[in-house]
Amino acid sequence: MPDISTTYMGLKVKSPIIAASSGLTNSLDDIKAIEKAGAGAVVLKSLFEEEIVTEMERDLKKMHSENYLYPETMDYYESFDVENTLSDYLKLITDCKKEVGIPVIASINCITSHNWTSYARTLQDAGADGIELNIYVLPSDTERHTKDNEHVYFDIVEAVLKEVNIPVSIKISHYFSNLADVISRLSKTGIAGLTLFNRFYSPDIDVDNLEVIPTHIFSQEHEYTMPLRWIAITSDRTACDLAATTGIHESRTIIKMLLAGAKVVHIASALYKNGIESIERYNHELDKWMQKHDFKTLDDFRGSLSQSKAVNPAGYLRVQFMKHFSQK
Numbered sequence: 001m002p003d004i005s006t007t008y009m010g011l012k013v014k015s016p017i018i019a020a021s022s023g024l025t026n027s028l029d030d031i032k033a034i035e036k037a038g039a040g041a042v043v044l045k046s047l048f049e050e051e052i053v054t055e056m057e058r059d060l061k062k063m064h065s066e067n068y069l070y071p072e073t074m075d076y077y078e079s080f081d082v083e084n085t086l087s088d089y090l091k092l093i094t095d096c097k098k099e100v101g102i103p104v105i106a107s108i109n110c111i112t113s114h115n116w117t118s119y120a121r122t123l124q125d126a127g128a129d130g131i132e133l134n135i136y137v138l139p140s141d142t143e144r145h146t147k148d149n150e151h152v153y154f155d156i157v158e159a160v161l162k163e164v165n166i167p168v169s170i171k172i173s174h175y176f177s178n179l180a181d182v183i184s185r186l187s188k189t190g191i192a193g194l195t196l197f198n199r200f201y202s203p204d205i206d207v208d209n210l211e212v213i214p215t216h217i218f219s220q221e222h223e224y225t226m227p228l229r230w231i232a233i234t235s236d237r238t239a240c241d242l243a244a245t246t247g248i249h250e251s252r253t254i255i256k257m258l259l260a261g262a263k264v265v266h267i268a269s270a271l272y273k274n275g276i277e278s279i280e281r282y283n284h285e286l287d288k289w290m291q292k293h294d295f296k297t298l299d300d301f302r303g304s305l306s307q308s309k310a311v312n313p314a315g316y317l318r319v320q321f322m323k324h325f326s327q328k
Ligand SMILES: Cc1cc2nc3c(=O)[nH]c(=O)nc-3n(C[C@H](O)[C@H](O)[C@H](O)COP(=O)(O)O)c2cc1C
Pocket: 020, 021, 022, 023, 045, 046, 047, 107, 109, 134, 171, 197, 198, 199, 217, 218, 219, 220, 245, 246, 247, 248, 266, 267, 268, 269, 270
């Protein structure tokens, strides 16, 4: 029987399949089902930096409420139910730690390193085994220099690593002008994992109603080729674990990501589409494929088709279609 266990961010995981941060990782019942189906770990639904900052500011104002001058601002903060959001989140972590055996990775959506990073320690104290920072900077500001956008990532990592001693990973998009260089430099900051790539909400246009509307909330299968290429190109040059996410809907795609050099995969859309129990099938199909190829452990084949090891490494760098594909 092949061994499909591995480590991710220094944590022991019994499968390379991780339940990605989503609405399916927000309740104890679903997380128990995720464990039962055989996932290696779970990344909780993200808290937003804004929720943390709002709660911290409200606490600060309560502390000074005797000479508090702007009660209307207080009312404004009172209207947010962030207090419950944060306490529910901490409770979810402690409940998981009591009732679930797989590693539980807390998650924060963030865009700055300001005011919230000390909260990472609260997540650690609640029992989180690791923290994933979903840094979602859309480089859309023409007045802002590329370097300033990049700095945000390094600043956040530095601030959070000062607060915690549990492993920290970051989840990034592909919106960088020199992606391989940024991935390589980020991997050397002391983070334990790098998740490639987050999938942003994408806009579309409704030509009948002349409106901007969201496109598919769930990924499409063909989207896996973007993380596959960049994992293959960077996996031999990174100093931390790589996790693949986006478009992983089938066990064959999981295998491709591992061949490209990913330590694990994070799956969301396929769990919505096929059910949490599909993790069991993915594990089984991975196991069968390993038996067929006589691989005993994931390390026997992981990264064997990365860019530097593949027989045709140029395949990952090709950007133009060859003539006979594009012309009839
Ligand atoms: C409904 C839904 C909610 C999500 N919420 C979060 C979130 O809170 N934080 C986060 O980092 N990613 C979130 N994601 C992104 C997923 O974790 C994942 O990276 C992305 O969907 C790509 O993987 P997939 O193709 O398997 O869906 C969400 C995805 C979906 C579909």
